[in-house]
Amino acid sequence: MSKDDDKPKLRSAEWFGRQDSYGFIYRSWMKNQGHTADMFDGKPVIGICNTWSDLTPCNGHLRGLAEHVKRGVYAAGGFPLEFPVLSLGESNMRPTTMLFRNLASMDVEASIRANPLDGVVLLVGCDKTTPASLMGAASVDLPTILVSGGPMLSGRWKGKQIGSGTDVIRFKEAVRAGAMTVDEFMAAEAAMSRSAGSCMTMGTASTMASLCEGLGIALPENGAIPAVDARRQAMAFNAGRRAVEMVREKLRMSHILTKAAFLNAVRLNAALGGSTNAVVHLLALAGRLGVDFTLADWDAAGRDVPCLVNLMPSGQYLMEDFFHAGGVPAVLGEIASMLDLDAMTVTGKPLGQSHISPAVHDSAVIYPLAAPFKPAGGIAVLRGNLSPDGAVIKPSAATPHLMQHTGPAIVFNDPDDLKARIDDPSLPVDENSVLVLRNCGPKGYPGMAEIGNLPIPRRVLDKGILDMVRISDARMSGTAFGTVVLHVAPEAAAGGPLALVRDGDLITLDVANRRLHLDVSEVELERRRHDLAPFVSPYQRGWEKLYVEHVLQADSGADMDFLIGGSGDYVPRVSH
Ligand code: FES
Ligand code: MG
Numbered sequence: 001m002s003k004d005d006d007k008p009k010l011r012s013a014e015w016f017g018r019q020d021s022y023g024f025i026y027r028s029w030m031k032n033q034g035h036t037a038d039m040f041d042g043k044p045v046i047g048i049c050n051t052w053s054d055l056t057p058c059n060g061h062l063r064g065l066a067e068h069v070k071r072g073v074y075a076a077g078g079f080p081l082e083f084p085v086l087s088l089g090e091s092n093m094r095p096t097t098m099l100f101r102n103l104a105s106m107d108v109e110a111s112i113r114a115n116p117l118d119g120v121v122l123l124v125g126c127d128k129t130t131p132a133s134l135m136g137a138a139s140v141d142l143p144t145i146l147v148s149g150g151p152m153l154s155g156r157w158k159g160k161q162i163g164s165g166t167d168v169i170r171f172k173e174a175v176r177a178g179a180m181t182v183d184e185f186m187a188a189e190a191a192m193s194r195s196a197g198s199c200m201t202m203g204t205a206s207t208m209a210s211l212c213e214g215l216g217i218a219l220p221e222n223g224a225i226p227a228v229d230a231r232r233q234a235m236a237f238n239a240g241r242r243a244v245e246m247v248r249e250k251l252r253m254s255h256i257l258t259k260a261a262f263l264n265a266v267r268l269n270a271a272l273g274g275s276t277n278a279v280v281h282l283l284a285l286a287g288r289l290g291v292d293f294t295l296a297d298w299d300a301a302g303r304d305v306p307c308l309v310n311l312m313p314s315g316q317y318l319m320e321d322f323f324h325a326g327g328v329p330a331v332l333g334e335i336a337s338m339l340d341l342d343a344m345t346v347t348g349k350p351l352g353q354s355h356i357s358p359a360v361h362d363s364a365v366i367y368p369l370a371a372p373f374k375p376a377g378g379i380a381v382l383r384g385n386l387s388p389d390g391a392v393i394k395p396s397a398a399t400p401h402l403m404q405h406t407g408p409a410i411v412f413n414d415p416d417d418l419k420a421r422i423d424d425p426s427l428p429v430d431e432n433s434v435l436v437l438r439n440c441g442p443k444g445y446p447g448m449a450e451i452g453n454l455p456i457p458r459r460v461l462d463k464g465i466l467d468m469v470r471i472s473d474a475r476m477s478g479t480a481f482g483t484v485v486l487h488v489a490p491e492a493a494a495g496g497p498l499a500l501v502r503d504g505d506l507i508t509l510d511v512a513n514r515r516l517h518l519d520v521s522e523v524e525l526e527r528r529r530h531d532l533a534p535f536v537s538p539y540q541r542g543w544e545k546l547y548v549e550h551v552l553q554a555d556s557g558a559d560m561d562f563l564i565g566g567s568g569d570y571v572p573r574v575s576h
Helices: 021-031 062-075 098-113 129-138 166-176 182-192 204-215 230-249 259-272 277-289 295-302 319-325 327-334 415-421 522-531 542-550
Strands: 045-050 079-084 119-124 144-148 155-157 160-162 380-384 387-393 404-412 434-437 469-472 506-510 515-518
Touching: 045 062, 045 098, 045 230, 062 079, 062 119, 062 230, 098 129, 098 542, 119 129, 119 230, 129 144, 129 204, 129 277, 144 204, 144 230, 155 182, 160 182, 166 182, 204 259, 204 277, 204 327, 259 277, 259 295, 259 327, 277 295, 295 380, 295 387, 319 327, 404 415, 434 506, 469 506
Parallel strands: 045 079, 045 119, 119 144, 380 515, 404 434, 434 469
Antiparallel strands: 155 160, 380 387, 404 506, 506 515
C-alpha cells in the first residue's frame, strides 16, 4: 500500500491500495500466485489481454510472447497480469468468426473494466482478434498498446513461394485437373503453414496488424516482423515497458485514436492494397470512441493514394519479403506527404517522429510513390438506388474494363441457392451478366460471411473468362480478388433494395462515378417491396438471436446498436 501522495492515483489502488477487509481480500487471494507484497505498493497494473487458443492456430504462440511483455512491464516497474479472452480462429470457426467479433469485444471490455487494471497490452493475431480487442478496450479507454503475433514465415513448395489462402484455390484446381496428386496436396498443407504466426499474405490479419502502426496504437514494425523472429519478442518487451509509461503519462486510447489517426490508416490501407474487411473494423472502432469517421471519409481519404506494395493477393511477394523490404515504416515514409504526421502514438511521440522510416530496401516489394505498383489503391464507396447506405469495391483487385459495366442480373437468394445452380449448364449466364448474392449480410447469414467473391459459373469459365461483376451484402476474404462489390447496405435481410432485384434487371456499376444503379422504376420497386415476405431469422436463442436483433449495417461497421460508444474506466461497486 502506497503512502506516497505524490504518485498519481491509480485505478488499481481502488483494489490493492485499501487498508480495509476488501483490500485484504484483493491482495491475499492474488498472493496465492507467489506475488510479493511490493507488487501491490502502487505499481501500475498492466493487464495482458491474451487471445491465445489452440483453436486459433495463428495465435498459438501468444502465451510465449506474453512472457516477453511481462518482462517489459517488470523492467519499467509495473505489475503484469495476463488474462484470456474469447479467441476467434478464422480457419476453424463456423459459420464465420465475424458473427462473434462483437461478442469477443464485450468479453474484452468487461474483463478490463471489472478488474484492477491501469493499462492494457492487447495480444492479437488472427483476423478478428485485432478489431474485437481494440473495440472492447476502446470502450474502457485505458492506456492501451496492441501487440500482434506477426505473420508466418513464407510458405515454400517445390521451389516456389506459396501464400496463405491465395494459393489454396490454385492447388484445389491443380488436383481437379490432375496436375497434382492428393499426396502432394496434403504435403503442400504443411509447406504453406510452416511456422507460428498469422497468414503471411496481405490478408485481413496482416492488414489490421499493419494499420495498427498507421493508427499509432502499436509500436513501429508491428505489422511485418515475422512471428518467430526474435525482434518480435523484443517489440513485445518494449510494448510492456511502454504500457507502464503510458499509465504514468495518462496516455489513453482516445488520445491516439483520433479522426486524424483513422484517416492516416485509410491512406496506409490504400498504399498496402489492404483488405476490404478493414472498412467494417475501423468504422466499428471509431464508433466506440465517438469519432466522426464514415464511409465517405474512407472514399475521400484513400482516393488519391496508389498501391505501393507488391504482396499477395494483389501481387507476388509475402510478408517476410515485406519485412526485409522495410515494412510499414518504409511505406509510411513513401506516403508521408499524404499523412497527418502530428497524430499521437503509443510511443508518446507523434507519428512523424516515431513510426516513419524513409528506407526502402527492396523496390520490387515496396514501389516508390512516383512509380507505384498500381495506380488506384483506395477502397471505393458506391452509392445508388441499389446501395442507398453504401457498398465497397477494391479497384486494385478488380478488372479495369469491368469497373464501368451494365448487365442483366442473375440472382441467387442465398448461399445454398448459389451452390445448387452456379455450375448448372442451363443457367442463362454469360460474361456480361451481373451475379447477385443476397441474404449474406450481418443479419442474413448471420455474421456477414466472406462469400462475396462468388465463383465464376462453369459456363463462363469454360470460355477462359476469369472475372465478372459480382454484387452482394457479404464480405470477402482479404486474400481474395475480382470485380466484387461488397457490403451492400442496407442488406437484403434488413429490407434493402438488394432484396428486390430480379433475374434480368439491368444493373450499372460505375466505379469512377461511385455509382451502383438498378434500372427499375421506383413504382415497380415499391410494388415488389409490397410483395416481399419479411425476413425471419432461424436463430431464436442465445448469442445468435441477440446478434440478429441488434447488429447494425455494414456502414456502421456491423457493431451492435447497444455497444456504440463506451462506458469508460469507472470502478464498479464492490462485490462482497
Ligand atoms: Fe488466421 Fe489467416 S487464418 S490470420
Ligand atoms: Mg481472412
